[in-house]
Amino acid sequence: MNLAVREAFRAFNRAPMLSALSVTTIAFSLFAFGLFGLVAVNMRAALDQVEERVEIRGFVAAGTAPEATSAAVGDIAAFPEVGSVRLVTEVQALERARRELGEFQDVFEAGILPASIEVRLREGYRDPETVRTIARRFEAYDFIDDIRYGEEWVEKLYNMRNIATAVGITLGLIFAGVAVIIIGSTIRMAVLARSREIHIMRLVGATDGFIRAPFLIEGFLKGLLGGLLALALTYVTYTFVGQYLVQATYFEPALAVFGVLAGALIGLLGSAVSVGRHLRRV
Template sequence: MRALREAMASLRRAPLLGVLSMTSIGFSLFILGLFGLTAYNIDLALSHVEEQVQVVAYLRDGTGESRVDVARKEVVSFPEVSGVRYISKVEALHDASQELTEFSDVFSNLEVNPLPASLEVSLKPGYRNPDAVRRVAERLRSYDFVDDVRYGRDWVERIFSLRRIAGAASLILGGAFALVAVMLVGTAVRMAILARSEEIAIMQTIGATEGYIRRPYLLEGLMTGLAGGLLAFGLTWGTWRLVDASFLKVSWMPDVWIVAGIAGAALLGMLSAGRAVRKELRGLYDL
């Protein structure tokens, strides 16, 4: 209770500094929150695109249904595969005429169906990366009745690269703004310690331990970080509501991200305060 009272008193003694620190941390985390919201929606979009990743094996004309059935059962047993759909020549022509309505006259006047039958192979989550897709494609090519295999290699590799870039950018930006928050909280705590240097010197003289002196500043850092985290949450949520209601449908981040972000801001505030107070107290002891 003493530590809490002193932390509150310290904030009241320098309210402008406390508000400035909280606001600076809040806006730093707000920018990070906007980036997190953007990264989350990009990840959702890429996940949706990944779900469409398929490997298509085009079959030679005249391939018997019995051979196709045997192959389909074998392909389904591949660890990467979630399902296999057989598309006959007739179904392929029907699907093409439905998708390319502007060529309906051409399709209706065909004397011979030029489209091949095919096997559409869907992949399990976790196996939609370039290596896994390439592995499935190579195994499909080993069947002698398979004429060609397509899976949009460049497209798959581009999706995978985008996900890696987004993840790396999130880590770099998150680290940068965390560093800014550490510096802001540390500065506020150092100024508070310097303002009370005489009082701290007296406490040291009468035998107060370093832990006893540090606790109020740790709580001050925790409260500053928590307030900044709540401010960032409010700003991020308000921006999301505005964008979502106005011109672009955007998904909100998972609740666990929000809780982790606010808790992380509080912890960051406390740790940065601990670092600052340890450094300043060491300087006072040296005096």
């Protein structure tokens, strides 16, 4: 086996307690970051769900020729912002009202509800500005009596999403920063514990690159193990929350792999910084 890899594993064997401690510390700092990530992922999923319901509904004046409405539906469907367009006839509107408001079904009579064109927007075009623009284009049709799109509601939702994104990025950066600092310090302890070895290596003429290699491997492995442990912990938490509190969404596999690799990368970088600083001093 390559000497650098052998030395890295030797470091684990020689100080199992210290190694376990650093892996656990890394795991817990990544776990905190992971929990925050889970909250962010779930908030986003919830907002996405709500946002999907952003809808512009144009009511068609009574007596409009079906050809005119069909042509309008075709036109609107061609807008790049538009995801789907649906024509709801008077009959369909009545059926839906009766279905949704069962106890009042006798109140609804034929002809009371107008036909409508319902437009849902594509993802990324659900901001208030786009919604307003589409609504205005919609209004340009003569046979459209009225437009409803919950203007205030869309505005509030949009603000909420902006706040959630800003808070998410800020907290995420803070958590990630704390994780980097904690992981850096743990690895620095490992470097200090082996300062005699580093000193001897330098004395007998080992190159800096050679001295660094086992530490980088060690840091990478610790980060990787810490990342896996953090992933396991977040999964346990997710299962627990799902069972006793609310149904939540877990990380997608790609995101989970990315998180573990990020842990390994942080371990690698933390090692590089710690060893580099140590090598500059001795």
